Amino acid sequence: MPELPEIETICKDIRKLLLNKIIIYSIVRCKKLRKKVSKEIINIKKNKIINIKRIAKYIIIKIELGYIIIHLGMSGSLFICSKNTKINKHDHVDLIINNNKILRYNDPRRFGLYLWSNNLYNEKIFLNLGIEPLSKKFNLYYLFYYTRKKKIKIKDFIMDNKFVVGIGNIYANEVLFNACILPYRLSMNISLYECNKLINSIKYIIKKAIKYNGTTIKNFIRINKKKGNFKKFLKIYGKKKKKCKKCNFLIKKIIQRGRSTFFCNNCQK
Ligand SMILES: [Zn+2]
Known part of the structure; x- marks a missing residue:
């Protein structure tokens, strides 16, 4: 499942190709994703793409009329193709762009989302999210304070979206190795000194993974079909008995x- 650096990479790629272009119309072959594809997306007509950004693991495409919210779920992928590209099984949503390109969404397990919003900041899905790991608010005091309150394993703690968003399994493993903390220790027992190492490791690993366009192991592929290059920097994930x-x-x-x-x-330790 793509994590924060992979979604950031997708947003960066889409921005480069589609910012200020116009979505002419959409083709929705299958409405039944995790939730039904919003009717506003099905009926979209000639609207300019004004901005593309990421919130947690959601891709937000701002157009003149409102916001398209995309989540890739378990197995979703986005890519750019042309009108002549063959339609494959599980190609559920196309956004037809005025530069003869198509932003195509493929999702075998159909656990992703294609939702419409008029006012992003009132959306329920964003209300219970924790803070962004690269924001200033995510600091030693925040981590130390919340870890005292929880009697769960530290790895599960940093993967909890209500506390901090976007750290999935690959990066949680890498972060804890970098911070020299065993993944099964209880969060409340992590010392102030270790919390400091943990904060620095989270920011360091996430920034580096974004810089190298994420990690391609199974199903993350960039919209230009290139792979994420962080895999070569993995030090612990997938290295059993090495x-x-x-x-x-x-x-x-x-x-x-x-x-x-x-x-x-x-x-x-
Ligand atoms: Zn060692």
Whole structure:
């Protein structure tokens, strides 16, 4: 599932190609995604794209009339193609653009979203979201304060969207390795010193992953069909039984809340 750096990359790619272009109309082949595709999107006619941005893991396309909110769910992908491109199975939504391009959405499991909003900031889906990891509000005091209140494992804590948005499994593993903290420790036992390392690691890993356009392991592909390049910087994720790059111990894998969790017993305390 794409995480924050991958969504940021998609937004950057779309912005480059579609900003100030006009959506002429849409073709919706399947309305039934996680929620029904909004009728405003089905009926869209000649509207200029004014802005493209990310909120948590949502892609927001601002057009003259309002906002198109896209979420890729479990298996969704967006790509740019031309009118002659063959339509494949699971190509559910096309936005036809005035430069002879199409923004096409494919989603085998149909767990994504294509929703309309007139007023973004009143939308329920955004109300319960935590803060952005690269914002100033996400700082040591915030992390230390909230970790005291919770008796859950630190990895689950940093993956909780109500606390901080967009950190999924890959980056949670990388962050905890970088901060030298074992993933199964309880959040309330993480010291102030460790919280400081954790904050710095989250910002460092997320920024670097954005810089390298995210990580392609399974289903993340950029809209120009290129891959994300952060994979070569992964130090712990997917490295079971390989040597730790810092100390040569063998990397371990456990399953934590149904997700693969990798760590080095020697470097992480
Ligand atoms: Zn190690």
